[in-house]
Amino acid sequence: MNTSEFPEDIQEHIIPKVSGNYEYHCLNCCNVWDIDQLLYTCPSCGHVLMIKDQQSDRLKQLTAKQWHKIFNYRKLLNIQGLKGIFRYHEFLGSVLPITSLIYLGEGHTPMIEANEMLQKQIGIRFYYKNDGQNPSASFKDRGMACALSYINHLIRSGTLSEVLAICASTGDTSAAAALYGAYLSPHIKTAVLLPHKKVTPQQLSQPLGSGAKVFEIPGVFDDCMKVVEALSDHYHVALLNSKNAWRILGQESYSYEIAQDFDYQLSSVALVVPIGNAGNITAVMNGLIKFYQAGIIKDLPRIIGVQSSHADPVFRYYQEKDANKRNFKPVTVKPSVAQAAMIGNPVSMPRVINRVNRYNEISGKENVFVVQVTEQQIMDCQIIANKYGHIACTHGGECLAGMITAVKQKIIDDQYHVVLDSTAHALKFSGFQNQYFQNTFEPEFEIIPKNELQNFPELIKPKDIKLPAPGAPLDPDSFQLFVNKTSSEIASCLQLKKRSI
Ligand SMILES: *Cc1c(COP(=O)(O)O)cnc(C)c1O
Numbered sequence: 359m360n361t362s363e364f365p366e367d368i369q370e371h372i373i374p375k376v377s378g379n380y381e382y383h384c385l386n387c388c389n390v391w392d393i394d395q396l397l398y399t400c401p402s403c404g405h406v407l408m409i410k411d412q413q414s415d416r417l418k419q420l421t422a423k424q425w426h427k428i429f430n431y432r433k434l435l436n437i438q439g440l441k442g443i444f445r446y447h448e449f450l451g452s453v454l455p456i457t458s459l460i461y462l463g464e465g466h467t468p469m470i471e472a473n474e475m476l477q478k479q480i481g482i483r484f485y486y487k488n489d490g491q492n493p494s495a496s497f498k499d500r501g502m503a504c505a506l507s508y509i510n511h512l513i514r515s516g517t518l519s520e521v522l523a524i525c526a527s528t529g530d531t532s533a534a535a536a537l538y539g540a541y542l543s544p545h546i547k548t549a550v551l552l553p554h555k556k557v558t559p560q561q562l563s564q565p566l567g568s569g570a571k572v573f574e575i576p577g578v579f580d581d582c583m584k585v586v587e588a589l590s591d592h593y594h595v596a597l598l599n600s601k602n603a604w605r606i607l608g609q610e611s612y613s614y615e616i617a618q619d620f621d622y623q624l625s626s627v628a629l630v631v632p633i634g635n636a637g638n639i640t641a642v643m644n645g646l647i648k649f650y651q652a653g654i655i656k657d658l659p660r661i662i663g664v665q666s667s668h669a670d671p672v673f674r675y676y677q678e679k680d681a682n683k684r685n686f687k688p689v690t691v692k693p694s695v696a697q698a699a700m701i702g703n704p705v706s707m708p709r710v711i712n713r714v715n716r717y718n719e720i721s722g723k724e725n726v727f728v729v730q731v732t733e734q735q736i737m738d739c740q741i742i743a744n745k746y747g748h749i750a751c752t753h754g755g756e757c758l759a760g761m762i763t764a765v766k767q768k769i770i771d772d773q774y775h776v777v778l779d780s781t782a783h784a785l786k787f788s789g790f791q792n793q794y795f796q797n798t799f800e801p802e803f804e805i806i807p808k809n810e811l812q813n814f815p816e817l818i819k820p821k822d823i824k825l826p827a828p829g830a831p832l833d834p835d836s837f838q839l840f841v842n843k844t845s846s847e848i849a850s851c852l853q854l855k856k857r858s859i
């Protein structure tokens with residue numbers, strides 16, 4: 359739609375302008391650093407950074423109503439860079455010119471109300487936000503679109519050239535990094551480090567297909583992360599893990615979309631998110647705080663983080679109710695079907711601690727909770743969700759299990775509308791589904807399939823028909839016989855009633 363066709367009171371705001379003053383902000387020593395260079399940790403204390411807009415007060419100049427209208431009408435714009443996460447440009451990258459923004463179809467993922475019977479059984483009104491419907495089939499694309507738009511801006515302005523982008527990954531970060539890197543060929547080359555045999559074949563195929571250099575490392579994600587950190591400390595590379603604060607910024611779009619989908623009324627909304635390296639939950643909290651501070655939302659929704667008992671350092675940290683006695687300890691992970699969250703030492707833990715404090719403070723009550731679920735619950739819940747018409751990945755199953763746990767613990771009740779994050783597409787984890795159906799999980803997973811949830815293909819091959827060799831079709835009579843016998847076998851299998859005419 360053309361600018362002149364938008365309501366007059368928002369016309370001058372409908373296409374965002376470059377604005378704001380972004381700086382890296384150290385959560386530990388409170389130093390600020392210029393964003394004209396790629397920084398991952400604080401040069402003076404080594405702590406992780408967050409990006410802060412020092413001029414965020416300017417965002418309060420518009421009323422909540424105006425912002426709502428601007429975001430709603432922006433859906434009608436046909437400007438590539440503003441079709442995805444940058445619909446919220448003022449909040450997640452306002453210093454970047456529109457011409458540098460990259461859009462590969464990320465963001466605006468659907469929020470789907472759960473199957474009616476499933477909602478009744480559980481007794482909670484809930485939705486799946488299908489972040490697996492992003493271009494590389496996980497939410498990581500949100501952060502990558504932002505980080506790569508920033509790098510694109512540095513390339514276009516002549517600050518950077520011949521970028522080697524690098525990341526460690528549990529599978530999805532590398533898929534997203536490789537995709538966005540490939541789109542910016544030849545300016546960017548991408549290399550990814552994966553824990554050997556700890557990503558699914560689908561996830562491994564993604565960076566290979568995008569032409570990235572793929573390294574497999576013995577060990578788990580936490581080991582790969584250490585190697586990547588060493589590389590980024592000593593060589594000229596662009597680190598694309600969520601340690602990179604631009605990733606967090608882009609991932610805030612998830613919470614903005616939810617605010618918009620609920621017409622900015624979040625007082626009885628709860629968001630359930632899986633926690634791995636803790637970038638996602640950091641972004642969700644930070645995004646909501648920013649919308650709250652600009653007056654766009656009046657209430658902060660409840661947030662429930664979920665971890666598997668096989669990788670639960672954040673859950674353990676918050677088990678201690680006395681904040682002064684809390685002490686973060688990394689854990690050694692065990693095999694988990696929520697493999698993208700199989701992380702024992704989350705890089706964003708300092709950010710989580712900082713943001714949870716702020717979030718609870720603004721809420722005036724404890725409003726962020728972390729629950730723990732078993733591998734069995736994760737797998738059962740994923741299969742159940744998908745049996746009822748959803749496309750949840752194992753982490754989507756983890757969220758459903760987490761919601762059920764939160765109801766039992768009275769963290770939420772039937773007054774809430776709950777949004778579960780299906781962080782990736784079910785297809786990325788179809789191997790785990792197969793293992794469930796065929797009961798072939800290694801004992802360490804501690805998963806025993808439930809009979810009623812298993813499903814198998816059935817081969818129908820009428821006995822008394824000789825199938826011809828490939829390339830040599832059946833003669834017409836034999837083929838008719840084949841069709842008749844096969845269809846009657848299927849009909850008897852399905853107990854179909856015969857038609858009278
Ligand atoms: C990365 C990832 C997670 C974990 O998110 P963090 O930001 O690392 O906490 C969960 N699910 C999927 C599918 C992921 O790719």
Ligand SMILES: [Zn+2]
Nearest residue numbers: 384387400403
């Ligand atoms: Zn510092």
